[in-house]
Amino acid sequence: MNAALHNPILPVDALRRPLRDLRLSVIEACNFRCPYCMPADQIAEDHGLDAASRLSFDEIETLVRGFVRLGVSKLRLTGGEPLLRKRLPELVARLAAIEGIDDLALTTNGSLLAKQAAALRDAGLRRLTVSLDALDPGVFRALSGGRGEVADVLAGIAAAEEAGFAPIKLNCVVQRGVNDDQALPLVERFRGSGHIVRFIEYMDVGTCNGWDATRVVPSAELRDRIHARWPLRPLDPNYRGEVASRYAFEDGQGEVGFVSSVSAPFCGDCHRARVSAEGKLYTCLFAGEGRDLRPMLARGEIAFSEHVAELWSRRADRYSELRGAAGVSRKHVEMYLIGG
Ligand SMILES: Nc1nc2c(ncn2[C@@H]2O[C@H](COP(=O)(O)OP(=O)(O)OP(=O)(O)O)[C@@H](O)[C@H]2O)c(=O)[nH]1
């Protein structure tokens, strides 16, 4: 909607998909070690770039302005754990002020949210997604790699609610035999709260999480389990290309969502670009390597956007649809580098 204001010629990729959505990692480091993302035995305690290797706030602002010229109106900040980035509210305020960014969201593990929710809200953040894989303290702790407490995340959600975030989306990555027994308690806890629990199929992202297809719980199976207890009916997407499929509780107690990248891929409508904390562009969550945008950033917003338009026009990614096909190999970037 805003895009034509800036640039009447908007790029489409080789599969005719426009660029609408930017997911920007502000930091690659994390205080958790979720085994499906950053297994503790493989990712060192002091893992991470030195601060100077991360894009500066000035670079990030130029980058986002450049993406807006190409049609992006939706921006999600992620990580690593984005709340570890120093002076994050200051960055949020700068990004919220950019004309053309209609939707500014952030995904966090929630552990540091209690302290920061109000400042982020005041800075202009409008939407929040908190990852929450379990309510049981022991299961939660194991799924954070022994680093997190569910009580802190629940306190973070309460603080975010208090600060005015509504609805908050709560993302749960489901693994069979690990935390699939947490699904119904999560639904029970948040039904009627105004927040939206979303179940994410465990994905084969990265090369270090030992992904195993037998641990994927297809969304349809989970949906049936929930439906048997609290009847559901399908809802229309909020916008074209929405990643989660939505279901309302028949009794009016809100909705749940399912992200089914493994059992029902959605590449046809994928309008998302991803940029890592050091400024590499990934045109797919499963891309093998990124393109370093930093040199072009130094040449300013217009030259930068022309460069990205060129890269986007050559994009033909659709990994989830091709998964398992002959010749499709796994040489993926790690999830904590690309931000999910
Ligand atoms: N395979 C795949 N998974 C995705 C894609 N986009 C998001 N996901 C996954 O879906 C999950 C939910 O994503 P969120 O960060 O909550 O973002 P979203 O669903 O786009 O959020 P909304 O803007 O609120 O609709 C995350 O675990 C992502 O990794 C995608 O393009 N491909």
Ligand SMILES: C[S@@+](CC[C@H](N)C(=O)[O-])C[C@H]1O[C@@H](n2cnc3c(N)ncnc32)[C@H](O)[C@@H]1O
């Ligand atoms: C990489 S994290 C970054 C943001 C923040 N640290 C958090 O956990 O919310 C973004 C999302 O990716 C999800 N994720 C990580 N690895 C995954 C995997 N293998 N399959 C599915 N989702 C995954 C996480 O659960 C989280 O919701």
Ligand code: SF4
């Ligand atoms: S999913 Fe998020 S919280 Fe968990 S290890 Fe990855 S980046 Fe950290």
Ligand code: SF4
């Ligand atoms: S697998 Fe790649 S192309 Fe397909 S929806 Fe995910 S990010 Fe987009």
